[in-house]
Amino acid sequence: MVGLGRLTDEVFEAVLFDMDGTLIDSTPAVLRAWTTWMEEFGLSRDQLGRHHGRPSAEVVRALLPPDQHVTATARINSLELDDVHDIVVLPGAVDALADLRDARSAIATSCNGPLAQARIAAAGLVPPSVLITVDDVARGKPAPDPFLEAARRLGVDPQRCLVVEDAPKGLEAAHAAGCFTLAVVTTTARTDLDADAVVGDLSEVAFVPVEDGIRVRLRA
Incomplete structure (x- = not known):
């Protein structure tokens, strides 16, 4: 397990999750x-x-x-x-969303709306209240639009958001939006993930709501 670098020093206004490869394995x-x-x-x-x-x-x-x-x-x-058969929740995803139940979080996915809903249902995932799909934006990833729209709907500053992604194109979108980034090694080699911190999957981290936002920590 590796450290989280500068992410441990930050308090985030919201956490924005990619879906496929980050929260669910499709x-x-x-x-x-x-x-x-x-x-x-x-x-x-x-x-x-x-x-x-x-x-x-x-x-x-x-x-x-x-x-x-x-x-x-x-x-x-x-x-x-x-085809939404054998879609499952990835390790740590349920706990991550549960950690943030009373905090600001969103999913920003490259799926269209019907597909996102179908995969969420197939996995049995309980999503946050804000779900941004490619139907909600003019441009999908690697453009920043999905994360900017998620931040807008949550009423937060994108530059104070943490994006959790598994794909280089998604991280490119997060960087363009000005967000902090945490990558998971579920679909892409660690060496190909340009992020502030990289972990194996979400089971390695905890999201901790605090008075002024959200902190991220390695799980003990």
């Missing part, structure tokens, strides 16, 4: 859906890999010509929504 379902999609549209897994953490519509636009965007986006949305 990897098998994601791989099944995208594998089917790639086969149907004649693409390789290597072409898809560098887009982890981006909204599906943006991935489609990056990989396919304009005349296929509408059809291909509808197809991946359908495949993902139809």
Whole structure:
């Protein structure tokens, strides 16, 4: 277990969580859906890999010509929504959200609204009251919009928020929003995660509400 560096000295106004790969493990379902999609549209897994953490519509636009965007986006949305099997809560996620039940927190995900709700329900996760999906913003990650919108709805300063992410694109979005960052090594190698601190998963940290905000600590 590693330290949390400068995060231990900060008091945050809110904690903003990514969802897939941070709070829940949807990897098998994601791989099944995208594998089917790639086969149907004649693409390789290597072409898809560098887009982890981006909204599906943006991935489609990056990989396919304009005349296929509408059809291909509808197809991946359908495949993902139809497959929410074996989605589970990641270690520490339940405790993290419970720690923050009486504090400000949100989920900011690259999923669309129906998919986010379906995966949350499939995992049995109790989400915070604020859920930002790609439907709520003009631009998805790696643009800062999801985290800025989450902060706006919570009534807090983005520069006083802690973002918890598993993907480089999500961390890029958090940096662009001016947030502090905590990364979990659930889908990406530690060396590829540019964050203020990196832990294995959420079971290694505790979020502690205090009078003027939230502190983050390593669990004993």
